[in-house]
Amino acid sequence: MxxxxxxxxxxxxxxxxxxxxxxxxxxxxxxxxxxxxxxxxxxxxxxxxxxxxxxxxxxxxxxxxxxxxxxxxxxxxxxxxxxxxxxxxxxxxxxxxxxxxxxxxxxxRTMQGIDRPALVALMPTLKSDSVVLDLGANTECDAENLVQFAVMGAAFARTVLGLDKPKVAFLNIGEEDMKGTEAIRDAAALIRTAAVDLPLEFLGNVEGNGIAQGNTDVIVTDGFSGNIALKTAEGTAKLVTGLLANAYRASLLTKIGYLFSRPALRALRDQLDPNNHNGAVFLGLNGVVVKSHGAANIKGFANAIGVAHDLVTQDINSRIQLDLKNFAAHRPAPPSPEPAVGAA
Amino acid sequence: MxxxxxxxxxxxxxxxxxxxxxxxxxxxxxxxxxxxxxxxxxxxxxxxxxxxxxxxxxxxxxxxxxxxxxxxxxxxxxxxxxxxxxxxxxxxxxxxxxxxxxxxxxxxRTMQGIDRPALVALMPTLKSDSVVLDLGANTECDAENLVQFAVMGAAFARTVLGLDKPKVAFLNIGEEDMKGTEAIRDAAALIRTAAVDLPLEFLGNVEGNGIAQGNTDVIVTDGFSGNIALKTAEGTAKLVTGLLANAYRASLLTKIGYLFSRPALRALRDQLDPNNHNGAVFLGLNGVVVKSHGAANIKGFANAIGVAHDLVTQDINSRIQLDLKNFAAHRPAPPSPEPAVGAA
Missing domain, CATH: 3.40.50 (Rossmann fold)
Structure with missing residues (x-):
C-alpha cells in the first residue's frame, strides 16, 4: 500500500x-x-x-x-x-x-545462532556507501549481540556492496581499545580471537566522524547509538544544505552564484538523496524483509527491491550461517566448572 | 601552551x-x-x-x-x-x-548534589546554537545523572545563550514517552514531577535529526550517545561540504558557479566553523574549567574565554545549586518501608 x-x-x-x-x-x-x-x-x-x-x-x-x-x-x-x-x-x-x-x-523467527535481529542500512560517505547496524531494533546490546551484528553486517557488505573482505569496526567514543562500554570491549576481544578465518577485516573502533570518512565498510553498534548516528547525520546534512540555500539567497551576487551552481548542487543533492541509499533490512530472520523509506520515490523503491534481489540471489542467510559456524569453531571453550570435590 | x-x-x-x-x-x-x-x-x-x-x-x-x-x-x-x-x-x-x-x-571535586560532572558544548542548528551534554565524560549514565545533566544544561543555556526558560529534551530514538532506555524514561518522569518550578521547559524526547532543527535549546544524553552525535554531525558536515567541493570541480560551468558562489560558501563556512561555537565546559565542579578545541584559532580561543567569562560573571554554579535545591524540594519522598508488624 x-x-x-x-x-x-x-x-x-x-x-x-x-x-x-x-x-x-x-x-x-x-x-x-x-x-x-x-x-x-x-x-x-x-x-x-x-x-x-x-x-x-x-x-x-x-x-x-x-x-x-x-x-x-x-x-x-x-x-x-x-x-x-x-x-x-x-x-x-x-x-x-x-x-x-x-x-x-x-x-x-530469528535464525539459528542469532539472538536478536538487527536493522541494517547504507549510509553515504566520502568514498562508497558504508553499512551501519543496528539502527534501532535493539536499544541495549551485549557483547554477543554486537559480535553477531558484525558477522551479519559483513555478510551484508559482501552481498550488497560486492566487497570480498569488508572492513568492520565498532562505533565508539575513541579509537583506543579501552574506550567505550564493556560490551564493546568484550565483543572486540571475541572478534580478535574467533573471527580469524572470516571474510572480514576487523579495524577496532571508529568514532562518529569516521562514518562519513568511508574508511570502514561496516560500522557496528547498538540500536540506540546507531539510530542517533543515522538521524544526526540526516539532520546535519539538511542543516548544511539549508544554510547553503540561505547563503545563496543573501544578495544579488550570491543569487547569480546559485544560478551558475545548479549543476553542482544537483550533483550534491543526488549523492545525499536517501533514495540512492534506500532499502533497510531486518537481518537475522529466516527470510528476507526489506524496509523502503516511507517517503521514498519510484527510484528509491526500486533500489529497495534491488537490495532484496541481491540478498536472495546471493543467499545472504546461508552466508551468515556459514560465518557463524566458522566463528563458533574458533571460539575458546567456556572455562570448565570447578571439578566437584567430594567431602572426605 | x-x-x-x-x-x-x-x-x-x-x-x-x-x-x-x-x-x-x-x-x-x-x-x-x-x-x-x-x-x-x-x-x-x-x-x-x-x-x-x-x-x-x-x-x-x-x-x-x-x-x-x-x-x-x-x-x-x-x-x-x-x-x-x-x-x-x-x-x-x-x-x-x-x-x-x-x-x-x-x-x-564534584559540586554538591551532582554525582558526575558532564562535558557540555554548543552545536550549530538551523536556528540558534543548542546546548548538548554529556559529550563524552560518562559512558553510561543512570536516571539521576541524566536529571542532573538537564539541570546543569538548562543553567548553561540561560548563562551562555541568554535564554530565560530554555527548552530541554532527552536525545532518544523516538519522540514517544516509552522509547529508549529505562534511565531516560525514569529521568523524564522525575523531571515531569520535580522540575515544575525550574526555569526550563521540558519537551520530552528529541531524535538525532532534531538536534540540527534547533527547536530544542538543551539536548541531554549519556556521554556515549552525545559523543557519537557530536562527532557524527562534524563528520557529516565535512562530508556535505566535501561533496559540494567535488561537485564544483566537475566541469567548467560548475567552476564558474564556484567563483560566483564564493560569498555564499564563505557564509556557510562561517556558520559551521567550530571556532564560532568554541568552548566546551566540564560542568558540575567547584570551579569553572573551559576546554578550547585543540585546533581552534585566535577567534575560537577568544570565544572559549568568553564562555568562561559568562559562566563566572553570572555565577553558573550558584544557579545550579539553587536549581538542584528547588528540584529536591519538589521531589516525592522515597516510598517508606513496609511498617514492621509484630507477630501476634
Whole structure:
C-alpha cells in the first residue's frame, strides 16, 4: 500500500526493478482497486503480477502490538506470511517500521545462532556507501549481540556492496581499545580471537566522524547509538544544505552564484538523496524483509527491491550461517566448572 | 601552551577577549620564553598579564592517569590549581581533554548534589546554537545523572545563550514517552514531577535529526550517545561540504558557479566553523574549567574565554545549586518501608 506515498510508488518501483532484473516476479498485497489503478502505468509488470486483495492496512501510527494482532488481515502481514510459506523469496514494504519488524520477527523467527535481529542500512560517505547496524531494533546490546551484528553486517557488505573482505569496526567514543562500554570491549576481544578465518577485516573502533570518512565498510553498534548516528547525520546534512540555500539567497551576487551552481548542487543533492541509499533490512530472520523509506520515490523503491534481489540471489542467510559456524569453531571453550570435590 | 597550535593562539585569543571584556585579567602558565615571544604581538595584555613559568606540558598523547601524576609540574595542572586556590576564577585550556577533565575533577571535586560532572558544548542548528551534554565524560549514565545533566544544561543555556526558560529534551530514538532506555524514561518522569518550578521547559524526547532543527535549546544524553552525535554531525558536515567541493570541480560551468558562489560558501563556512561555537565546559565542579578545541584559532580561543567569562560573571554554579535545591524540594519522598508488624 506504499507507506506515506501510496501504491503508485511501490508499483512504479517494481516496474523499474523488473527492467533491471528481468527474473523478478511480483505479488502485490493490498486494496485491489488502488493496485489496478496504479498498474495502468506499469505495463511490464501489469501482465504478470499477481494481486492479492487485502482490505486491512497497517497505519504509520499503529503500535507494533496492535499491528501484530491484525497481522493476517493486513497487506503487510500477508506479504510476510508469503515469505514464511515459501511462496515469495522476499517481502518489501514502505510501511510502519516498528510493525514490520514485529510482524517479521513473529512470523519468520530469528535464525539459528542469532539472538536478536538487527536493522541494517547504507549510509553515504566520502568514498562508497558504508553499512551501519543496528539502527534501532535493539536499544541495549551485549557483547554477543554486537559480535553477531558484525558477522551479519559483513555478510551484508559482501552481498550488497560486492566487497570480498569488508572492513568492520565498532562505533565508539575513541579509537583506543579501552574506550567505550564493556560490551564493546568484550565483543572486540571475541572478534580478535574467533573471527580469524572470516571474510572480514576487523579495524577496532571508529568514532562518529569516521562514518562519513568511508574508511570502514561496516560500522557496528547498538540500536540506540546507531539510530542517533543515522538521524544526526540526516539532520546535519539538511542543516548544511539549508544554510547553503540561505547563503545563496543573501544578495544579488550570491543569487547569480546559485544560478551558475545548479549543476553542482544537483550533483550534491543526488549523492545525499536517501533514495540512492534506500532499502533497510531486518537481518537475522529466516527470510528476507526489506524496509523502503516511507517517503521514498519510484527510484528509491526500486533500489529497495534491488537490495532484496541481491540478498536472495546471493543467499545472504546461508552466508551468515556459514560465518557463524566458522566463528563458533574458533571460539575458546567456556572455562570448565570447578571439578566437584567430594567431602572426605 | 596552546594544544595543537601553540601559545600564540592562546595569547592572541586572550588579547581579543580582553578587547571584548575589559575587566578580564590573565595569568599565563607555561614555558616563559615561548609566552614572552607570543606576547610581543599582544600589547594590550602584555603589560598586565602575569606569567607563571612551568616547564612541564601535558601532551595530547598522555593518558589521564599519567597526566594526573604530574599535575603539579604542568601548565595545565597549575592553571587548575589556581582556580582551586581562588587565585583565578576560571581555567581555559586547549590541551588534552581527558587529562583536563581528570585533573579538574581531582583538584576541584564534584559540586554538591551532582554525582558526575558532564562535558557540555554548543552545536550549530538551523536556528540558534543548542546546548548538548554529556559529550563524552560518562559512558553510561543512570536516571539521576541524566536529571542532573538537564539541570546543569538548562543553567548553561540561560548563562551562555541568554535564554530565560530554555527548552530541554532527552536525545532518544523516538519522540514517544516509552522509547529508549529505562534511565531516560525514569529521568523524564522525575523531571515531569520535580522540575515544575525550574526555569526550563521540558519537551520530552528529541531524535538525532532534531538536534540540527534547533527547536530544542538543551539536548541531554549519556556521554556515549552525545559523543557519537557530536562527532557524527562534524563528520557529516565535512562530508556535505566535501561533496559540494567535488561537485564544483566537475566541469567548467560548475567552476564558474564556484567563483560566483564564493560569498555564499564563505557564509556557510562561517556558520559551521567550530571556532564560532568554541568552548566546551566540564560542568558540575567547584570551579569553572573551559576546554578550547585543540585546533581552534585566535577567534575560537577568544570565544572559549568568553564562555568562561559568562559562566563566572553570572555565577553558573550558584544557579545550579539553587536549581538542584528547588528540584529536591519538589521531589516525592522515597516510598517508606513496609511498617514492621509484630507477630501476634
Amino acid at each position: 506504499g507507506g506515506d506515498v501510496g501504491p503508485e510508488v511501490v508499483i512504479g518501483g517494481a516496474e523499474l526493478a523488473r527492467e533491471r532484473y528481468p527474473e523478478l516476479r511480483f505479488r502485490l498485497y493490498g486494496q485491489e482497486p488502488l493496485i489496478r489503478a496504479a498498474l495502468a502505468a506499469a505495463p511490464r509488470i501489469a501482465a504478470e503480477a499477481e494481486i492479492v486483495h487485502v482490505e486491512g492496512v497497517v497505519l504509520g501510527t499503529d503500535k507494533p502490538g496492535q499491528a501484530i494482532r491484525r497481522a493476517k488481515s493486513t497487506s503487510m502481514g500477508l506479504a510476510i506470511e508469503a515469505v514464511k510459506a515459501g511462496e515469495a523469496q522476499a517481502a518489501v514494504s514502505a510501511g510502519n517500521t516498528g510493525a514490520l519488524m514485529a510482524m517479521a520477527k513473529l512470523a519468520l | 596552546g594544544g595543537d597550535v601553540g601559545p600564540e593562539v592562546v595569547i592572541g585569543g586572550a588579547e581579543l577577549a580582553r578587547e571584548r571584556y575589559p575587566e578580564l585579567r590573565f595569568r599565563l602558565y607555561g614555558q616563559e620564553p615561548l609566552i614572552r615571544a607570543a606576547l610581543a604581538a599582544a600589547p594590550r595584555i602584555a603589560a598586565e598579564a602575569e606569567i607563571v613559568h612551568v616547564e612541564g606540558v601535558v601532551l595530547g598523547t598522555d593518558k589521564p592517569g599519567q597526566a594526573i601524576r604530574r599535575a603539579k609540574s604542568t601548565s595545565m595542572g597549575l592553571a587548575i590549581e589556581a582556580v582551586k586556590a581562588g587565585e583565578a576564577q576560571a581555567a581555559v585550556s586547549a590541551g588534552n581533554t581527558g587529562a583536563l577533565m581528570a585533573m579538574a575533577k581531582l583538584a576541584l
